[in-house]
Amino acid sequence: MTAAAFLVTASVIWLGQRASTISSELNAAAGLIPQLNTEITSNKPLDAKTTADKIRSHTGAAREAAGDPLWTLASAIPVLGPNFSAVTEVARTADDVSTLGVTPLVSVFVSLNWDSLLPSGSGTNLEPIQKAAPTVVSAAYAVRSSAERLAAIDPSGLLPQVADPLERALTQIHAATGALDAAADASKIAPELLGVDGHRNYLLMIQNNAETRASGGIPGALAVLSFDRGSLTLGSQSSAGDIGVMSPIVALDPDQQQIYSGRVGKFMQDVNLTPDFPTAASTAQAMWERKTGQRVDGVISIDPVALGYILDATGPVTIRHPEFVALASAGLPTELTGKNVVQTLLSDVYAKIKRPADQDIYFAGVAKEIFAALSDGKGNSKGLIAGLSRGADEGRVLIWSGLPAEQSVIAKYALSGSIAGPSVAPAQFGAYFNDGTGAKMDYYVKRTVQLVKECAKDGYQQTTVRVTSINTAPADAATSLPAYVTGGGAFGVPAGTVQTNIVAYGPVQANMETANLDGQRTDFASHRHANRPVGVVAVRLAPGESKTVEFTFGKIVQHTEPNLAVTPTVQAVKDVILPTEIPACGQ
Template sequence: MAETQGTSANNAPSRTRRPSNSGRKGLRRRTLAILVSLGGIFLIVLAGAAWLGNKASEINSELTSATDLIPSLKEEISNDNADGAGATVDQIRAHTAAAKRAADDPVWTLGSTLPGIGTNLSAVSEVARSADDVATLGLAPLVKVYSTLDWETLLPSSSGTDLVPLKAASPSISAAAHAVRLSADRLSQIDTTKLLRQVAEPLSSARGQLQDITGTLDAAANASKIAPGMLGAETPRNYLLVIQNNAETRASGGIPGALAVLSLDKGSMTLGAQSSAADMGAMSPIVPLDPEQQQIYSGRMGKFMQDVNLTPDFPTAASTAQAMWERKTGQRVDGVISIDPVALGYILDATGPVTLRDPELVTLASGDLPTKLTGKNVVRTLLSDVYAQIEQPTLQDAYFAGVAQEIFAALSGGKGNAKGLLEGLTRGTAEGRVLVWSGQPAEQSVIGKYALSGSIAGPSVAPAQFGVYFNDGTGAKMDYHVKRTVQLVKECSQNGYEQTTVRVTSTNTAPADAATSLPAYVTGGGVFGVPAGSVQTNIVAYGPVQANVETAKVDGERASFAPYVHRNRPVGVVAVRLAPGQSKAIDFTFGKIVQHTEPLVVVTPTIQDVKNVILATKEASCSQ
């Protein structure tokens, strides 16, 4: 058959068909429409980017302006300028509200949904909203409460204190704390790894500041809840007041010197008859102790009032002291308050000098002991000079107690200023010189959250916290002459675990002839086996929970030590003896540390300023 003329469509050769004139015009129209649409979208994107840029600049400017006002607010509060503080808070709220409005802009909100840049815009919005919440729900009500309180009248006095305003303020303080805590929680949930550096860094800073504010507000809220009751707003309260004597160290500060019952009734404060630890005698049978602490510190903790604070755990020491007091006197106390002469000095800085009025004490002081005590001379007088001038221990205790009596009389009489007193007590608390324990579980559960409790475990203890505590082994008052430093050395990690050395350096600064130039009551006279002039100390080091205490060294040489465990924390104990002028360095190395947070250390408060005792953490050089 002859082939058919032509080919099928499938086999046809490829050819380009020229469009007609009308087809070309349609294509140009469609192309133009697409280009116009794309151009329009491009212009919209440009406008949106410019708009977002303007909004970002506005948010940044408003938040910066609000932040810049914070120092003024602090100064106004510090100067009791309630009107000025209120006006400043209004300005802060105006700036944070403007920042929040900018972040709520529809274009900004739409931009927050875009991939990539959206997470950054969303994070900025959260910061703006949190700032406004803090200003509106936190600062504003707090400043309003502050303006209604007369801080001078809130201090305990002989005439009593109106605690109603403080009780009335509690709900507002608690609500402010709650609002700020919610803001802090929201910011903490943002993943900063996906953010631009320009956003991540300010966000991290805001987080840190909010955490600090949250902690402070929570403390204020808790204090406003329990303080009225502890000050005797409903029923009178009695507390055992313990004045620790740092010249003979104990883990929480010093041997209990003067004892007295401090009574509070609707803010009215009186100090009852005083006693001393020696007057308490020996407890038989001993006050029951938990086995862990009895193994570390011996049964003396439950036998002698002088030794209740061989343990650094103040709730244990306080509850033991309460039991001893009740057994000896038949009087039940509601709690225990401890303070040392350094903190008494801080109080005297606020109240001004006090003068001894008791004729017997004036007679005791005749000579080189002062009858007028100030913040500058009280520590040396109570911890050193009294032993040089008064030979009999009972009279030394009487002088010590008499000074304490006059200081608390000045407090109860309303002497001094509230600001100075609060600053002094705050400093004393931060340094571990003021400790409080309540026998009422509900109150103690709140106190236990803070350093004021002197707890070695629980919510007041940081995850990577170390502790260095000193217990006198001389049986005398030589610790006035000992200078110490404590430093953490972050060693190289091993098998994924952190490792830290706690370095304690001690120096006996007593004169070379201390054995003869210092009174026997100060040196101990060798009665307990320590040569006169030398000082012996049991140094107790605590590591973080679940860690191990692995080695101990004295001046670089391995030394035997006693390892223990207390509340799941490793404990190492080394006894060190120093002759006059001698120094020794003791290293405790802790390993298997599971905490990866920054370590810190707390120490027994001595006559030294704590900032001169705790040195900056050092990092070992580790090869990769």
């Protein structure tokens, strides 16, 4: 063997060893990620720190192997060189994420006492969150920069053995980037939202899913939720009916007034006929302040299903006030849990308590007891955070801040309930429900919503939003259910029958083309909101009846995978949204 041949052979063997080291070290690091996640969610900070140190050791070894002089030299080889460069970048990125992202974040996790950070009646020390914010922001920036470097690599000329791991790394790091950006934003504004610099008042709306509105349900129960340096108190309580009629109405943008009428700005019960929660919240703020003269800094919305998630964390609450106990003696439970609160508030209360004013009193009593439990520090932080996060993911917990700087951050996330702006994906679809019965019959309506991707037409994508609804009320609902639940025909809808205005939104710049009702073309109202096409069809269902409405959107210019948002109802969201149906085109 000539010296040159020997040198080439030795180099190939050496590079192969380096490649094996890089691969084994990165795989070892990746294998520890689930363990780290478990230790964090199980609140084992010391174990998490040990695991993070191991991950950093593995990624450091991979980066060192990829920095070998011969490996660097191989990166300049024509054709094969980009593969070596790509592997180097993956190793470098993994080490940066470990060193600049995971390690400092785990250090923050170790230093925080999460139970002490939750709002309570005695106050919360928010200083640790403020101190942690720069670390979290720096970690998010480091991971985002690493993701941008990986994304800049052209995979077209890479070998499959390199391109496939690169794609997996990109997917994982993009997911981490989104989570870290959210954590960074939360660490910056959460202390202010919780009143670190002084008193904050929020209008609390409890949306009643038994009478649907686009963002959930009619905002029947109202209260003022106050935070002062982390202390939580529930102040004055009221109802939407107490607010009365706004004259003149609260000003609306013309698009929404055309779609949803001036009722949005006239009645507190109708502020959320629009699915755009910033509009609903700012309108509710204006109504509250006009009626009561009390300034509120923002609006928080929650529904009974999310209250159930809170009760899962706090444990049962007992209704103790004599007035509430007297109402409960009608047959309602005096102890509420995560399992019985939804049926109690959305069904039983109407069967057991006849007077609407007394129903409002019971609702207020339940809200008071639940937030008193939070104020007293009942439950555990892990369960409460998980419950509130689940509620936010399902659109059952919504927040709006009247301070533009804070709202600009909140608007990035689904928690804002916005139908326009950074929180809305380019290919976003929506199916929203507004009650047209004037009653509480939506407790009995079950729905499914599905996206159906159609074959491209004239070079543009088409997608259908398919909504199937069934009225599960008993056949004798007209007589067996209270008139307050059925509406008693007061608004032109026969007792026991449910009427719903189904509102479908397509993505920006698309067109609303056709609507079908049970397979037949039907008339629909066509509008635009924030440059998104909107279609509205009214559906009436007798007990046991089922109908399907299909809204077809065309001229869709987005090529990203579509997302679907729906009105949160009594049903679990996972049961409402069905998997996207994809046809076999061109076969």
